[in-house]
Amino acid sequence: MHLPFNQELKKGSAELLILSILESRPRHGYEISRQIEERSQGVLKFNVATFYPLLYRMEQRGLVQGRWVEKPNQRRRRYYRLTRAGRAVLKQQRGAWKEFAAAMNQITEPENA
Amino acid sequence: MPDWRKHLDVLISNSQLQGARASDVREEVAAHLDDRYHALLAEGLLPAEAERRVLIEAQAGALSAEAGRVLRSAESLPLEPAGSAWLAGVWRDVRYGWRQLRLTPAFTLAALLSLALGIGANAAIFELLDAVRMRALPVKAPQELASIRVSDDRTGEGRGVPDLTTALFETIRARQQAFTGVAAWTVENLDLSPRGEVRNGRVMLASGNLFELLGVGAAQGRLFTPQDDRRACANPPAVVSYAYWQTEMGGRSSAIGEQIWVNRHPFVVAGVTPASFFGLEVGRRFSVAPPLCTEPLVFGENSLYDNSIGWWLGAVGRLKPGWTAGRAEAQIAAMAPAIMQATMPAKYNAAQREEYAKHRLAVVPAGTGFSRLRNQYDRPFWFLLGLSALVLLIACANLANLMLARAAARTREMAVRLALGASRSRLLRQLMAESLLLALLGATAGTILAQFFGRALVPFLGSARAHLFLDLHVDWRVLAFTATLAAITCLLFGLSPALAGSRVAPAEAMKAGGRGVVASRSGFAMRRGLVAAQIALSLSLVVAALLFARTFRNLLTQDAGFDAVHVITVNADFAALNLPAAQRVPFKQRLTEAARVLPGIEALARALAGPVNGGNWNDQVNVPLAGTVKLWSWFDAVSPGYFAAIHAPLIAGRDFTDSDSAGAPLVAIISHAFAIKMFHDPAPIGKTFGVIQYGDKPDVLYQVVGVAADVKYEALRSGFDPVAYLPDMQAPEPQSSATLMVRTTQPPDVIIPELRRALLQVNPGLALQFSLLKDDVADGLVSERLMAMLAGFFGVLAIVLAVVGLYGVIAYMVARRTNEIGIRMALGAGRRQIVALVMKEVCAICGIGLIAGVALALAASPAARSLLFGLRATDPATLGIACLGVGAVALLAACLPALRAARLDPMVALHED
Structure with a gap:
């Protein structure tokens, strides 16, 4: 099932997704979108036209930093890594998301009689 | 896919x-x-x-x-800013340019040095022009100030600021309607020492309302007012300048009320003017300012205060609101005839009265003060500014050349960037940013350098006797000027290389292994053209330098009719002794004899003026029998032995003797020019001429007893004018001062103390002043010396810059044609042919440059004409020497790359790309 990413959700959570994917190591754009898709088992999916603007905006805000990397016998790729600011935002958003999710759960779980 | x-x-x-x-x-x-x-x-x-x-x-x-x-x-x-980020883009370009400059420190240093020298020289000359011509006086609303003066030649006695007589000033002040007030002033070099040797200072005599009119307040004490400036004032106060107060009075507040001396008369210090106020005279700074009414006290029998033909005052007024100098002149001109009638000097005869009645009055803006420097240096300054502009042009050509070479080296980089999508305007801007950065840094360094240049130049504008004070500081005009220079230089040296550099066809540039359009034939032609232009410009600068150096030398070494070397001038003023007129000549004779007996004195005589010595006395003479012949002649009053003392031979008749004294028949020795002009006779011994007197008094007749060889009188530049020498012992009103011309075999530092001791023994109340006649003469050549020195400096600078440019282009040419040279050598060309190949190129560039340079020098020659002496601006010898010199230096500069080409190993050369 594909869950369409609406604007509200995207604003709040897409950044968090990208930051989380980059937390362990730098990745290029396609890899980031693959990771999101795979880890959500295909539930969360970006299309190209929204994903790259989002990535560039995060770069502009200094959360991630892109760099062209050339490897032997491969086309060159733009790898993105977390910046110090990105790491701080990740920590804060992750905390906020956990609270939010917990609150959602509290309400949406069927009540035990 | x-x-x-x-x-x-x-x-x-x-x-x-x-x-x-x-x-x-x-x-x-x-x-x-x-x-x-x-x-x-x-x-x-x-x-x-x-x-x-x-x-x-x-x-x-x-x-x-x-x-x-x-x-x-x-x-x-950092490659492509969008429209809104334009400024940020420029900043990035500038930072990028800075990194590029730092990558090539040698280039950057050479570029900055030549720019700084070029801009610095221009800014320094401009600063002087600004200080002398353009800067407003540091007083309240200087633009409202205007001066009033008689605009035609005046007859009578002159001194100080000879614009008006006392009577004229007072009448104008009473009748004018254009000004809220009119003040009078004059300046003189007067003795400020209380006793002993003379110590001259600049004294500004000012009417009581001057300070108030200018809006100048007191820094200490009070400045004088109209109440202090009443005719025949006694016990007068004086004002001192801030500089005088600091240097001579230690800046003590107790200095107020202390006594100071002007021409050995005591004054009480009433106050100190502010530090910024130097007086009304640009280039000089007054020390002491007494009120105008003290002039008779200070000048004694030489006073012009009540002399109806004494021209000694300048007038400055503050225009009423809404009035301009033009409107004020119209108002004052309308009443000029009435003013002239009201002040008609009784001493004039009919012809002089008629002339006086016709005098016109002029009103000119005076917001920038008064200055003799302006007339003296106006032309030299503009000319020097032109020369320094040429130096800057050469520096620009040099830089353009270097930038072109850089652009050639970066062709590949440009091609890659174009291929990656950068637009051409983008590259152009980037290359211009680098030039802009260089120009800005160069201008900054130039402005700093200009401070040193300017300060170093000021002493050369003045002389040993007249120290100049010029307030050189960077004002908005200087900043605007240097900023404009920077912008122009940036365009001049930056634009064409940038255009060439960005006109790269990427595909070709990549193929050509780094050789793009810039390195192509057209690019190289441009570089050769630039070097030819540099050679042309430096040739014209060298011509100018040679012309001015030869002018200075001509003036110094010309036969002026006398020999100034080994002559010491001693001025002995004895006004303080208050001797009656009858005792003055005997006193002068005692002084003369006291000096004559000293060892090492070869010849000695008295003179009122002496040759080329700043003094001038002229009168109109006629020959009674010849009827209508009238002419102006210079005069001097001398003692027996004068001609021997200055080594000017008598060519007919006799010298004066002690018997040519008061009471004896009036005699004169005339110069050769006088004899020819008046008498058409080289030896008119025994003939008489008359000196025309003021008023209706009969001419005073003199009998010619001798003819002296011609001697320059007024200035070294003037011709041999007619001069009449009268015996000083026959002067009707002997002065209370004597000037001794002492020819000595002793060095000055030995004989001057001896002279001082001997003369003070006659009377310790003497005011003495010593100088060397050759220094006095050289003092008259300050502007020539300045021109020769600066033009020489600019000439050397120009050659150095041009040679660097030529070397660069030839070295580049050799590098570019290495391959071809290799082939030629492989085909059997000898080293000689290779050198010839390179030198042919050099000769072509030099030839074109020299021809253009000669044309330029000839075209510019009319501007220099009036500044030269003893040679024409188109002097063929000077042009020839300059061509040879520049050509030889250029060929030498080209030798190195030529020899390097000849030493190439053909095998290595053939492998070159």
């Missing part, structure tokens, strides 16, 4: 991205789509289906306007 790029181009063009940023995005997203495509293929989709899916995903909700905005503003690479 599908080509995603053409789909992406649509996507990117919607987002309005350009150049490198767009290609970045294109590359990144294309890679993404490729990966996605391969992933879909791996899932088992058919290629066509996979492509369709990818495109749907890519275009699903294609980049919205918001996404476009994000992309544009999210740029992180």
Whole structure:
């Protein structure tokens, strides 16, 4: 099932997704979108036209930093890594998301009689 | 595999991205789509289906306007700023330029040095012009000030600021309606020492309302007022300048009330003017200012205060609101006839009265003060500014050359950037940013350098006797001037290389192994043209330098009719002794004899003026029998032995003797020019001439007893004018001072103390002043010395810059043709032929440069004409020497690369790219 990413959700959570994917190591754009898709088992999916603007905006805000990397016998790729600011935002958003999710759960779980 | 790029181009063009940023995005997203495509293929989709899916995903909700905005503003690479980020882009360009400059320190240093020298020289000369001509006086509302003066030649006695007589000033002040007030002033070099040797200072006599009119307040104490300036004032106060108060009175506040001396008369210090106020005279700074009414006290029998033909005052007024100098002149001119009638000097005869009645009155703006420097240096300054502009042009040509060489070296870089999507205007801006940066740094260094240059030059404008004070500081005019220079130089040296550098065809540039358009034939022709232009410009500078050096030398070494070497001038003023007129000549004779007995004195005589010594006394003479012949002649009053003392031979008749004294028949010795002009006879011994007197008094007749060889009288530049020498012992009103011309075999530092001791023994109340006649004469040549020195400096600078340029171009040419040279050598060309090959190129450049330079020098020659002496501006010898010199230096500079070419190993040369 594909869950369409609406604007509200995207604003709040897409950044968090990208930051989380980059937390362990730098990745290029396609890899980031693959990771999101795979880890959500295909539930969360970006299309190209929204994903790259989002990535560039995060770069502009200094959360991630892109760099062209050339490897032997491969086309060159733009790898993105977390910046110090990105790491701080990740920590804060992750905390906020956990609270939010917990609150959602509290309400949406069927009540035990 | 599908080509995603053409789909992406649509996507990117919607987002309005350009150049490198767009290609970045294109590359990144294309890679993404490729990966996605391969992933879909791996899932088992058919290629066509996979492509369709990818495109749907890519275009699903294609980049919205918001996404476009994000992309544009999210740029992180420094290549292509969008319109709104233009300024940020410039800043990036400048930073990038700075990195480029730092990568090539030798180039940057050479460029900055030549720019700083060029701009510094210009700014220094401009600063002097600014200080002398343009800067407003540091007083209240200087633009409202105007001076009033008689605009025609005046007959009578003159001194100080000879614009008006006392009577004229007072009448104008009473009748004018254009000014809120009119004040009078004059300046003189007067003795400020209480006793002993003379110590001259600049004294400004000022009417009581001057300070109030100028809006100048007291820094200490009080400044005098009209109450202090009443005719025949006694016990007068004086004001001192801040500089005098600091240096001579230690800046003590107790200095107020202390006694100071002007021409050995005591004054009480009433106050100190502010530090910024130097008086009304640009280039000089007054020390002491007494009120005008003290003039009779200070000058004694030489006073002009009540002399109706004594021209000694300048007048300055503050225009009423709404009045201009032009309107004021109209008002005052209308009443000029009445003013002249009211002040008609009784001493004049009928002809002189008629002349006086016709005098016109002029009103001129005086906001920038008064200055003799302005007349003296106006032309030299503009000329020097022109010369320094040429130096800057040469520096620019040099830089343009260096920039072209750099542009050639960077052709490949430019090609790559163009290929990556940078626009041509983008590259142009980047290259210009580098030039701008250089120009800015050069201008900054130049402004700093100009401070040193300017200060070093000021002493050369003055002389040993008249020290100049010029307030050189960087005002808005100087800043505007240097900024304009920087902008012009930037355009001059930066634009054409930038245009050439950005006109790269990427594909060709890549193929040519780094050799693009800049390194092509047309680019190299441009560099050769620049060097030829440099040679032309430096040739004209060298011509100017030679002309001024030879002018200075001609003036110094010309036969002026006398020999100034080994002559000491001693001025002994004995006004303080108050001797009656009858005792003055005997006293002078005692002084003369006291000095004559000293050892080492070869000859000695008294003179009132002496040759080329700043003094001038002229009168109109006629020959009674010849009827209508009248002429102006210079005069001097001398003692027996004068001609021997200055080594001017008597060519007919006799010298004066002690018997040519008061009571004896009036006699004169005339110069050769006088004899020829008046008498048409080289030896008119025994003939008489008359000196025309003021009023209706009969002419005073003199009998010619001798004819002296011609001697320059007024200035070394003037011709041999007629001079009449009268015996000083027959002067009807002997002065209370004597000037001794002492020819000695002793060095000055030995004989001057001896002279001082001997003369003070006659009377300790003497005011003595010593100088060397040759220094006095050289003092008259300050502007010539300045021109010779600066033109020489500019000439050397020009040659150095031109030689660097030529060397660079020839070295580059050799490097460029290494391959060809190798082939020629392989085919049997000898070293000689290779050197000839290179030198042919050099000679062509030099030849064109020299021909253009001669043409330039000839075209500019009319501007220099009035500044030269003893040679024409088109002097063929000077042009020839300059051509030879510049040509020889240029050939020498080219020898090194030529020899290097000849030493090339053909095998190595052939392997060169």
